[in-house]
Amino acid sequence: MTGQGLMRVDETKSTAGRRTLPLPKFAIEMLQKRRHLPYFGEQTVIFPSTAGTLRDPNNFAKEWRTAREELGHGDATTHSFRKTxxxxxxxxxxxxxxxxxxxxxxxxxxxQDRYMSRGRIHTQVADLLDRAVREGHDDDETSTD
Incomplete structure (x- = not known):
């Protein structure tokens, strides 16, 4: 809302969005290190602005764009991470x-439709067909007419 500054919104788009995720060890270690950094500002947030407040999405977008370009991944998005x-x-x-x-x-x-890959080569299908034909052929050889 106009004139209220930045606000944290705790709602998710759906109930599936509110969930507990086990974190990989590297993320846990990074968060534990951040816990020991000095706290400045109005908000107790994990990644505050340099003033210790909530990060402005526009400022974050600029910093994120600069970091991606410096790393040689200028086209990476948050959606890219989800897809990965x-x-x-x-x-x-x-x-x-x-x-x-x-x-x-x-x-x-x-x-399945939006995030998991399509157009892959699945050698398991060829193996399955080989087994099915081989077993069918073996049955023909062992049967007597």
Whole structure:
């Protein structure tokens, strides 16, 4: 609202957005280090502005853009990170349900359709067909007419 400054909104788009996520060790270690930094400002936030207040989204966007360009990943977005996590989940052979739960999707179909890769070569299908034909051929050889 105009004239109120920055406000923190604790709501999510859906109930699936409110969830507990186990963090990887590197994230836990980073957060534990930040806990020991001196606290300045009005808000007890993990990543405050240099004045110790909530970060202005426009200022953050500029800093984020600069960091991406310096790292040689100017086209990376927050959506890119979500897509990468979904791809890692898919590559690991974890289910689309696990992906949907982690990404906060109410429907597994959203995760499968929008986040998990298509057009991959699945050698398992060729192996399955080889086994099926081989087993069918073996049955033909062992049967007597």
């Amino acid at each position: 996590v979904a791809t890692l989940i898919d590559d690991e052979g974890l289910s689309a349900r696990i992906g949907a739960d982690h990404l906060g999707h109410s429907h597994v179909s959203m995760t």
